[in-house]
Amino acid sequence: AATVAAAHGACQVSCYLKPRSAMSTEGPSSSWLRGDTRKKPTAFLLRALLFICVAFRVAAALIRVSYHVAAGSVLGVARVLFAAANERCLRGMDRAALGRGSFFVGAVANSWRVLMQGLASLMFLCARADEYVRQPPSPLVLTAHDKPAAHPQQVHISTVGRNKMRISWVTDDRNTPSVVEYGESRGNYTASATGDQATYKYFFYESGAIHHVTIGPLAPGTTYHYRCGKAGDELTLRTPPASLPLELVVIGDLGQTRWTASTLAHIGGADYDMLLLPGDLSYADTQQPLWDSFGRLVQPLASARPWMVTEGNHEAEALPVVGFAPFVAYNARWRMPHEESGSASNLYYSFDAAGGAAHVVMLGSYAEFEEGSAQRAWLERDLAGVDRRRTPWLLVLLHAPWYNTNQAHQGEGEAMRAAMEALLYEARVDVVFSGHVHAYERFTRIYDNEADGRGPMYITIGDGGNREGLALKFLEDHKSAHLSVFQEASFGHGRLRIVDETSAVWTWHRNDDEYATVRDEVWLESLASPKLSMAAAGRQDEEL
Numbered sequence: 001a002a003t004v005a006a007a008h009g010a011c012q013v014s015c016y017l018k019p020r021s022a023m024s025t026e027g028p029s030s031s032w033l034r035g036d037t038r039k040k041p042t043a044f045l046l047r048a049l050l051f052i053c054v055a056f057r058v059a060a061a062l063i064r065v066s067y068h069v070a071a072g073s074v075l076g077v078a079r080v081l082f083a084a085a086n087e088r089c090l091r092g093m094d095r096a097a098l099g100r101g102s103f104f105v106g107a108v109a110n111s112w113r114v115l116m117q118g119l120a121s122l123m124f125l126c127a128r129a130d131e132y133v134r135q136p137p138s139p140l141v142l143t144a145h146d147k148p149a150a151h152p153q154q155v156h157i158s159t160v161g162r163n164k165m166r167i168s169w170v171t172d173d174r175n176t177p178s179v180v181e182y183g184e185s186r187g188n189y190t191a192s193a194t195g196d197q198a199t200y201k202y203f204f205y206e207s208g209a210i211h212h213v214t215i216g217p218l219a220p221g222t223t224y225h226y227r228c229g230k231a232g233d234e235l236t237l238r239t240p241p242a243s244l245p246l247e248l249v250v251i252g253d254l255g256q257t258r259w260t261a262s263t264l265a266h267i268g269g270a271d272y273d274m275l276l277l278p279g280d281l282s283y284a285d286t287q288q289p290l291w292d293s294f295g296r297l298v299q300p301l302a303s304a305r306p307w308m309v310t311e312g313n314h315e316a317e318a319l320p321v322v323g324f325a326p327f328v329a330y331n332a333r334w335r336m337p338h339e340e341s342g343s344a345s346n347l348y349y350s351f352d353a354a355g356g357a358a359h360v361v362m363l364g365s366y367a368e369f370e371e372g373s374a375q376r377a378w379l380e381r382d383l384a385g386v387d388r389r390r391t392p393w394l395l396v397l398l399h400a401p402w403y404n405t406n407q408a409h410q411g412e413g414e415a416m417r418a419a420m421e422a423l424l425y426e427a428r429v430d431v432v433f434s435g436h437v438h439a440y441e442r443f444t445r446i447y448d449n450e451a452d453g454r455g456p457m458y459i460t461i462g463d464g465g466n467r468e469g470l471a472l473k474f475l476e477d478h479k480s481a482h483l484s485v486f487q488e489a490s491f492g493h494g495r496l497r498i499v500d501e502t503s504a505v506w507t508w509h510r511n512d513d514e515y516a517t518v519r520d521e522v523w524l525e526s527l528a529s530p531k532l533s534m535a536a537a538g539r540q541d542e543e544l
Contacts, residue, residue: 154295164216252435279312
């Protein structure tokens, strides 16, 4: 502060002592500015004082910046510097794209883009450095797009309400209409619907047009043929059944590796009604073209059956230093029916399946969940609206597991468990699925770290094929080890077949064999079953 004051005072003095000829609008030809000291004996001293003034002003500016840094405002300073550099580089890239400006400026701008994306990836990798050793990752499987710009790509569908479907896709051509034509016969489209489209930017990446169109009402258990944007190939979907039985595929931490391709092949090898994914989809981690590649990879399955997803940590992609909010790409690309379930956020929602025989709650591990939070208040309302006499099956999915004996990600779900577990217990939730840990683990029915026949069964299935490899080590002396029934660090997928109002069977299929091998199987009885409700209090057997 003293230095700034001194600099300010010196500048004021120098301006006061400056001769009139120096303060005129004579411009840079002034003899005083030229340093001609012959006309006035004091001109040299005044000129030197002016340079001292400039030096003090520069020093004052540096001190102000240093003060902000020392005071904890490094993010603000970095944001200003980044915005200035980014704006110049964007301008350079735009001029180069229009054939204006020099080749050198365009090259420098593109180098800045590569540098920024590389630094962002390094930040993510460093932030997620783990203390445990994983199996070597599998190479990425990148799926290219070689069709015209108006050709629909990355098509996936999701349920909306009781009898509608949302069709989502991307086109490189931003003028393609957001319209879906559909019907029950090939090539004979008896209905159509229009929707909306949007784009988003992330660093120098700008997405194609992301289209969302809701079609319906649709008949349950029916095959429909449809075409997006009045262009491209005809696709086929099947709506879920109106009643039980219902077959659900559950996968977590999918990614886009050779293991992912194996998982998807095994899933496609047997029929199912709907797929549930508790977070970590593309593993783009700021590299936005990987979102596009992922969408193309899963399209053969995701365009044919509803994919209902919730977010994981790899969807966040937040960079607060440069002003990127979390979940921008995820929310734009994977729009789920949160509004229809009374949720204000795409990060948590619920829906019914099989005509209301099953209610599925998708929670957000990375949205606020504490007492007084919007998500917790929504969850209370949602569970209160479930009539277990009409809805015998109640399922919950979230990303970070509440119970976990693997060395990986220890304790990361504990705060959410403490805030919400009692709500799930009181509602008699049947099963809680999670991901995050790259292995498979099944627990008995639990409440508050103790075996409880009235609590949910907890299953971790974060083994879809991610690029980080497997979490190989389970802790034998973990406090929850006696509650863990089955553990295996292998890639695979799970299937929950809800047979009727009282019985369901869960199977886990390991896919590090040529065929999907069933490695774990357990029958469950609904906690809404009158027989189980009476007997559950005294039972500790996990195979209900």
